[in-house]
Each structure stands twice: as structure tokens, then as C-alpha cells.
Amino acid sequence: MKANVAELLYQRIIKLSIILFSGMCLYPLFYILVLSFTKEREWVEKNGIVLLPADPTFNAYITIITKSPLFFNAFFISVLRVVIGSTLIVAFTLVMGYVTSRKGLPGKKIMLIMVLVTILFPGGLIPTYLVIKELGLMNKFPVYFIPSLVDGFGVLVFKQFFSNIPAEIEESAQMDGVSEFSMLIKIIIPMSTAVIATWVLFTAVGQWNSWFDALVYIRNSKLMPLQLIIYNLFQESLGFSFNQSILNPVSRVSSLTLKMATTVLGIIPILCIYPFLQKYFVTGVYTGSVKG
Amino acid sequence: MNHYVISPRKRFKDIMRRYWVLYALVFPCIVFLIVFRYIPLILQVILAFKDYKLAEGIWGSRWVGFDNFVQILTAPEISQVVYNTFYLSLLRLITGFLPPIILAILLFDLLGHRLKRICQTIIYIPHFFSWTVVYAVTYAFFSNGGLVNSLLSKLGLSGRNYLVEENWFLPLLLGSAIWKEIGWNTIIYLAALTSINTELYEVAKIDGAGPLKRIQYVTLPGIRNVVIFLLVLSLGNILRGAGMEQILLFYSPPVFAISDVIDTWVYRMGLSNLEYSLGCAVSFFQSAFGLVTILICNKLSVKYTKVGLW
Numbered sequence: 001m002k003a004n005v006a007e008l009l010y011q012r013i014i015k016l017s018i019i020l021f022s023g024m025c026l027y028p029l030f031y032i033l034v035l036s037f038t039k040e041r042e043w044v045e046k047n048g049i050v051l052l053p054a055d056p057t058f059n060a061y062i063t064i065i066t067k068s069p070l071f072f073n074a075f076f077i078s079v080l081r082v083v084i085g086s087t088l089i090v091a092f093t094l095v096m097g098y099v100t101s102r103k104g105l106p107g108k109k110i111m112l113i114m115v116l117v118t119i120l121f122p123g124g125l126i127p128t129y130l131v132i133k134e135l136g137l138m139n140k141f142p143v144y145f146i147p148s149l150v151d152g153f154g155v156l157v158f159k160q161f162f163s164n165i166p167a168e169i170e171e172s173a174q175m176d177g178v179s180e181f182s183m184l185i186k187i188i189i190p191m192s193t194a195v196i197a198t199w200v201l202f203t204a205v206g207q208w209n210s211w212f213d214a215l216v217y218i219r220n221s222k223l224m225p226l227q228l229i230i231y232n233l234f235q236e237s238l239g240f241s242f243n244q245s246i247l248n249p250v251s252r253v254s255s256l257t258l259k260m261a262t263t264v265l266g267i268i269p270i271l272c273i274y275p276f277l278q279k280y281f282v283t284g285v286y287t288g289s290v291k292g
Numbered sequence: 293m294n295h296y297v298i299s300p301r302k303r304f305k306d307i308m309r310r311y312w313v314l315y316a317l318v319f320p321c322i323v324f325l326i327v328f329r330y331i332p333l334i335l336q337v338i339l340a341f342k343d344y345k346l347a348e349g350i351w352g353s354r355w356v357g358f359d360n361f362v363q364i365l366t367a368p369e370i371s372q373v374v375y376n377t378f379y380l381s382l383l384r385l386i387t388g389f390l391p392p393i394i395l396a397i398l399l400f401d402l403l404g405h406r407l408k409r410i411c412q413t414i415i416y417i418p419h420f421f422s423w424t425v426v427y428a429v430t431y432a433f434f435s436n437g438g439l440v441n442s443l444l445s446k447l448g449l450s451g452r453n454y455l456v457e458e459n460w461f462l463p464l465l466l467g468s469a470i471w472k473e474i475g476w477n478t479i480i481y482l483a484a485l486t487s488i489n490t491e492l493y494e495v496a497k498i499d500g501a502g503p504l505k506r507i508q509y510v511t512l513p514g515i516r517n518v519v520i521f522l523l524v525l526s527l528g529n530i531l532r533g534a535g536m537e538q539i540l541l542f543y544s545p546p547v548f549a550i551s552d553v554i555d556t557w558v559y560r561m562g563l564s565n566l567e568y569s570l571g572c573a574v575s576f577f578q579s580a581f582g583l584v585t586i587l588i589c590n591k592l593s594v595k596y597t598k599v600g601l602w
Binding site for chain 2: 006019021025031092096115122124126147149205210216230260263
């Protein structure tokens with residue numbers, strides 16, 4: 001009887017702390033959403049304490065979407081780097097993972113060591129910058145993916161996964177005279193869709209979220225991705241602002257609201273693919289971190 | 293037994309006939325690795341021992357031996373940066389390590405499946421956001437006109453600009469990083485927890501062990517190896533674990549003294565002030581140190597947990 005009380009109490013406590021914790025995860029997001037709908041007048045009247053906007057407005061979003069060509073452009077660049085970047089990065093990484101998983105291939109050990117060294121001993125920012133400058137990639141769109149085409153960690157994960165495909169399947173294919181290339185396309189890839197999908201999604205998220213490469217390599221504002229625009233928005237010293245003088249003062253939104261609305265627009269694509277991510281990431285992370 | 297003597301040339305021809313497709317496939321990858329990984333690596337070592345001047349080029353610049361490294365160790369500004377890197381990584385390690393373990397155990401012990409699934413869906417989300425989003429959230433709450441200051445002033449207390457005050461900067465940096473990664477970091481522990489034999493729990497219950505006793509005697513021993521492995525791994529990454537992207541967003545001149553770490557310093561000095569050689573020397577020191585520590589830590593991990601990196 002006493003034991004049951006303890007068990008019950010324990011369940012209550014963990015239930016409460018987990019709900020509390022989930023709230024802590026969610027509330028900040030909800031709050032920036034609230035801010036993005038708040039009018040400047042309400043913000044001032046309530047002394048900056050707006051828990052729910054009494055009179056929500058879409059003006060921040062309308063301003064960003066209609067009055068800021070920079071935003072549209074940045075959104076497009078981000079989408080483009082997600083699509084092109086993830087495709088190419090996963091293709092290169094997968095190919096290298098496949099080749100290094102082939103049994104009996106002379107030189108595969110050297111290739112694997114080459115990959116391992118790049119993980120353990122990265123080249124560093126300055127020399128990489130010098131190489132990219134020398135190759136003429138500065139201020140060019142391909143700089144978003146060319147310097148990271150082969151992801152060392154990904155190679156190891158793919159290699160591990162492909163090595164676990166039963167040898168009989170490959171042998172019988174070889175018996176039928178299937179070439180190495182069509183083996184990759186017709187047998188290996190269809191058998192590995194889950195791990196490939198995981199990797200595509202994670203690379204896509206990484207591409208969407210990154211801004212540091214753009215900060216270093218891109219000067220042309222037409223090539224800036226959305227995350228860099230958000231970064232610039234918050235680095236006030238740059239004096240980056242939206243022109244909203246056209247709006248009438250009653251429905252005016254503050255620069256804080258504009259910042260938050262831009263951030264929300266930067267989050268939405270992630271939330272859209274999150275259900276797919278969730279489907280794959282547990283297996284992906286597990287195979288990656290334990291066996292990698 | 294017959295020994296066929298195969299000439300090296302014939303052997304090479306055979307290998308090529310059999311595997312040429314694979315070599316052709318991997319060739320671009322190898323070229324990539326050489327151009328974007330190995331050339332920078334070599335360049336870094338060379339520049340670290342030179343006094344690189346743009347006008348003189350890489351090969352024309354003077355060799356200076358260990359001058360750059362001596363400067364790292366003696367210039368107070370750089371040793372401060374190295375110290376900050378250690379200190380911040382260590383703080384991150386200490387503050388960020390326990391929360392996901394606790395959360396994972398709570399989630400694992402939670403009986404309601406629905407609640408568990410909903411919570412797991414929620415707590416993984418922040419991991420997929422960019423650091424810019426994390427900064428936006430922090431800014432919304434803690435900037436001059438943020439929610440915390442507004443609430444304080446309503447209570448008649450004076451607010452402060454938390455983001456530029458030395459005492460508040462580190463807690464904000466560490467706290468927001470925990471917010472982003474805690475849920476995600478539970479995954480590996482949850483995976484380890486589900487591999488614990490459930491009979492152990494049944495037996496413990498029959499023996500009259502309460503929830504806390506079960507955690508102590510079944511759960512914690514069950515995830516011990518994963519915990520040690522991850523701890524050792526992050527110790528090995530101590531000079532790289534300061535979190536450059538987050539700091540670049542969060543810091544400002546008033547808090548440079550405590551928040552400037554190797555990676556941010558290399559970015560500012562190297563690319564804005566053109567201190568290429570010094571930057572390379574610091575990076576080289578960072579990489580070499582990282583390599584040695586990770587090898588040692590991996591050895592330790594294999595010794596104590598039988599789990600290694602390779």
C-alpha cells in the first residue's frame with residue numbers, strides 16, 4: 001500500500017515536471033509569434049507586456065512581404081541552397097560511402113583514413129577562406145555547398161549502413177552481370193531509402209539554418225540567405241531596417257515586431273518539414289552516433 | 293601448389309577492369325577532399341610558421357619559426373581568448389550534461405504513452421532551429437525592452453540590459469543553449485534506456501525497490517557506458533566546444549573580455565584584421581590539441597566502457 005503511494009506520487013511528479021518542461025520549450029516560440037502580431041500602439045500602451053495581442057495585425061508580415069525585396073530574394077536564395085545544396089552534398093557523400101563499403105576494393109582503406117583525418121583535423125577558417133578566394137568562389141552562390149560536398153561523418157554512416165546489406169544480394173546481382181554503377185542505382189539506393197531520407201532532411205535543415213558561411217564569403221546582398229538577413233536585423237549597428245513610413249501610425253508595428261515576424265518566417269519551413277524529420281531522426285541519430 | 297606469377301602491370305590492369313567504375317565515381321570526392329580539406333590543412337601548418345603578408349604571397353613570406361606560437365602564449369589578449377575557450381566549453385559541459393539525462397529518465401519512467409509522445413514531439417523542435425532564432429527568442433525576453441525588463445519595471449524594479457552585462461551574459465548564453473539542445477540530447481539516453489532488460493525492473497519492484505531505488509540500481513547502471521562515452525567525447529572536444537555561431541550572435545564589445553573565444557577571435561582577427569599567420573597558428577594549436585585530447589579520451593573510453601569512436 002505504501003509502495004503504491006510512492007509510485008503514484010512519482011508519476012505525478014514526473015508528469016508535472018515534463019508538462020512544465022514542454023511548456024518552457026514552447027512558450028518562447030509562442031511569445032515571438034505574439035510579438036509578431038502586435039501593433040506598436042498596443043505595445044506602448046501595455047508597457048511592453050503583451051501576453052496576447054488584443055488587436056492582432058498582419059502588418060508586419062505584409063510589410064516584409066510587399067515592401068522588402070531583400071526578404072523575398074533571401075527566401076529564394078535559402079530555398080535554392082536547400083534544394084541544390086542538399087542534393088549535391090548527399091549525392092557526393094553517398095557515393096563516397098558506397099565506394100568505401102565495397103568489399104575487396106584496393107585503396108578503400110586509404111580513402112577511409114583520408115575521410116577520418118578530415119574529421120579529426122579540420123583545416124581551419126583562414127586557410128579554407130584563402131582556398132575559396134583563390135578558386136574565385138567568393139561572392140558566388142556555389143560557395144554555399146561546394147566547400148562541404150563530402151561530409152566526412154556522413155560517409156562513415158553510409159559506409160556502415162551499406163556494409164550491413166547482405167552480401168548474397170550483391171553477389172547474385174554480380175552473377176547476373178549487373179555493373180557496379182547500376183548496382184548502386186538499382187539495388188543499394190532502393191534498399192537504403194530511410195537512411196538516405198534522414199540524411200537529406202538533416203542536410204536540408206543545416207542548409208536552411210546556416211548563415212556563417214554567407215557572413216564570411218558573401219558581400220552581395222542579392223545572394224544573402226534568410227538567416228543572414230535575420231542576423232543582420234539583430235546586429236543593430238548595421239542600421240538595417242524596413243521602410244514602413246508608408247503605413248499609417250495607428251496600425252504601425254515596431255521594429256521589434258518586424259524582427260520577430262522575420263524570425264517566424266524563417267522558422268515556418270522548419271516546422272513544415274518537422275513531421276518528416278521526426279519520423280526519421282531517431283533511427284538516423286542512433287545509427288550515426290553509436291556506430292559512426 | 294602452383295604459384296602464378298602475376299606481373300604488377302597485369303594486376304593493375306585486372307583491378308582497373310574490375311573496379312574502374314568505382315574509382316571513377318569516387319574520383320570527384322577525392323579531388324574535393326584534397327582541395328577543400330587537405331590543402332587548407334597544409335596551408336594552415338605552413339602559415340602558422342610564416343609571417344604571411346598579402347603582398348608577398350604565401351611562398352614569398354618570411355619563415356619565422358615558432359614566433360607565432362610564442363606570441364600566442366605570451367600576448368595577454370590571446371591567452372585570455374584561449375582561457376575563455378576552455379572556461380566556456382567546460383561550463384557548457386557541466387551545465388548541459390545533467391539536464392538531458394534527468395529529462396530522459398523522467399520521460400522513460402512516464403507511464404502515459406500519449407503524453408510521452410506529445411512531449412517528445414515538442415522538446416525536439418528547438419534543436420532544428422538556427423541560432424539566429426535562439427537569439428531572437430533571447431532578445432524578446434532579455435533585451436532592453438524585453439519581457440523580463442517590462443515585468444520588472446511594472447513591479448517597480450529597475451531593469452537592466454542583460455545581454456551586455458558580464459554577470460548575465462554567460463548564464464543567458466548557457467541557458468539558451470540548454471533550451472535548444474536539451475530535448476535533442478535525450479535521444480541517445482532514451483535509446484540506451486530502452487535497451488535495458490525490462491525484467492530487471494520487474495525484479496526490482498518485487499524486491500520492493502521504490503522509484504528512486506530503481507533509478508539508482510537499474511537505470512543509472514544501464515546508461516553508465518553511454519554517459520561516460522559522451523562525457524569523454526565532449527572532454528576531447530573541449531577547445532572546439534565553445535560554440536562560435538551562438539557567441540557571434542550574442543556578444544558585443546562590452547562582453548568581449550569574457551566571451552571572445554578562439555573561433556570568434558580567429559574570425560575577427562583573421563578575416564577583418566588580416567592577421568592570417570597568427571590566426572592559423574591559433575587554429576593549428578586548437579586542432580593539434582583537439583587531436584591529442586580526443587585520442588587520449590577515446591582510449592580512456594574504450595578502457596572503461598568498451599565503447600570507442602572506431
